[in-house]
Structure formats: C-alpha cells, structure tokens
Amino acid sequence: MKKPVKLLSVGALTLDTILRVDQLPTHQGKFIASDGVQIASGMATSAACAARRLGAQVSLWASAGDDSVGDQLIAGIEAEGVDCGFVRRVSGARSALASILVDAHGERIIVPFYDSRAQADPEALPAADLTAFDAVLVDVRWPGAAALALKAAHAISRPAILDADTAPLAVLERLLPLASHIVASEPAARIICGQALDLETTCTDLASRTDAFVAVTGGSAGTWWFDRTAGSSRHVAAPRIKAVDTLAAGDVFHGAFAVGLAEAMPVEQALRFASAAAALKCLRFGGRLGAPDRAETLAMVDAHWPAGQA
Helix, strand or coil: CCCCCEEEEECCCCCEEEEECCCCCCCCCCCCEEEEEEEEEHHHHHHHHHHHHHHCCCEEEEEEEECHHHHHHHHHHCCCEEEECCCCCCCCCCCCEEEEEEEECCCEEEEECCCCCCCCCCCCHHHHCCCCCEEEEEECCCHHHHHHHHHHHHCCCCCEEEEEECCCHHHHHHHHHCCEEEEHHHHHHHHHHHHCCHHHHHHHHHCCCCCEEEEEEEECEEEEEEEEEEEEEEEEECCCCCCCCCCHHHHHHHHHHHHHHHCCCCCCHHHHHHHHHHHHHHHCHHHHHHHCCCHHHHHHHHHCCCCCCC
C-alpha cells in the first residue's frame, strides 16, 4: 500500500452554526429551521477534513482564541484525524464564529465573525521547514500565515496552492505572486480581473497575470483551467447532481485538488477528482460533514469520466 501523502492546510478555523430553512430570508423576523448542526469548520479546516477523508495525512495551521470555543474547535477537528498541533491559541482573543442559512436548493448565506487579535500575522512558520509535506494549501482568511506558507513551499518546490476566494483585492494581490497553483472562485477571479466576463475568458485573463497554474471554479458550471502548452483555457464539467447543500463544496474541491497534486496526478485528473468530491458533498446537508471518502470519489470519477474519455 502506498504511503499517504502529507498536506499542510493553512487558514480559517470557525465554529459554524448551520441551519436549514425552506427559503433564505428577504425580510426581518423569526424563521423556523428544519435541521441544524454546529461544527468546527472554516475554509482551510474543511479542506483539511476533506483531504483526510480522501486518504491524506493532514496538519492544520490556524489561529484561535484561548476560549472554550477554541477548545471545542480543536477537539472537533482532531476527531476527524487532522493534526492540530500547529493551531495557535491567542491569549485574550475570541475564536471565530459563523452563522449559516442553507435553503431548499442548497444555496446559502454566510455571516462570519473573526477577532482581529486572533488573525494577527504570525512571526514564523510553525515548523522549521516544510519538507515533511508533499503540498501546502492556504486560504485567504489568515493572509500573514498564508504568505509565509506559500513562500516556504515554493522555495522547496512543493505545490503551493492558493484557495483564492472572496477577499479584499489587496489580500489577493499579496498572495497571488507567491502561489504555484491558484484555484479561484468565480467571485474572486472577477475581483482580480475587474470585469464581468464569461468564465473561460476570465480564466485566460487571470492566467495572463501570473506564471502559476490557474483554474477558476464555477460551481455547477464546472471549472476552467489554463493550459499553458496550448495557450488557451480548457473546461472540466461538473457532475450533474441535485444539490442539497453547497456549503463547503469549494473547500472540499480544494482539499481534493491538493491531494491529487500531492499524489502527482496529471492536473486534469486532479481537477476531475476534486469536481467529483465537491459534487458528492453537495448531496448532503451539514457543510464539510458531507465530504466523501476516497472510494465514493473514485466511483464518481469513473461514472462521469469513463477510462479513455478525452
């Protein structure tokens, strides 16, 4: 049996309260949820848990307060098999919270809270070097740590993967030059490119601004990635499913993509693997709790991209 790859995931760690409602509210009032869960989550954390379920060994570098919520967060993530030895606890700070409503179509509203004291830039990496890791994945929620991790990974020729999601332009511009692989959400790509273009053109535009690998995710519209050999953007279709909950689908995608790169999958194969994992997650309510295992994901890949299909 092959030795599992090792990943470092860097960024958000939040206590999510997820409530399922028929419709997202459009006015003030009280609304009764039909289901609800409270879990440790956040972009990098959800990606870490997804990668663990897919067979990787994963360490999380995140920042939390020294409060009881922080204790709860770490216990929840360690229960998933993710190493939390690098999680920083900040004295006097509050751990991050998020309230999330998910409607009958799987769409959501997310309202997060981050204590700026917990998000202060770290002084150094949590380990002397990152040679123990096969790939590093960062999100945009803890920019100082993300910058340190991307630089260190790039310096030792490990995949330095940026989950470029909605964030201030200054944050995105700080991190983009440091990554070897950029997988951007559609909103983030539009923030960077500044134009309302179709996804194919947006991907090509984004790729012109960096030497890194570039992909832009569009949910059910699939993923566009820039093929530098061909000089054009190519498309990976998303499996067709009826979404129950899209929360954390992007995080699962990034975690799976990082696993694929760490395992030296060809990039299009890694994108298919990630697309399959994200689609499976959307079939289940509960955010990252719906992340699939490896067998499910490979079965989805085989069903949608039969062997030999171009």
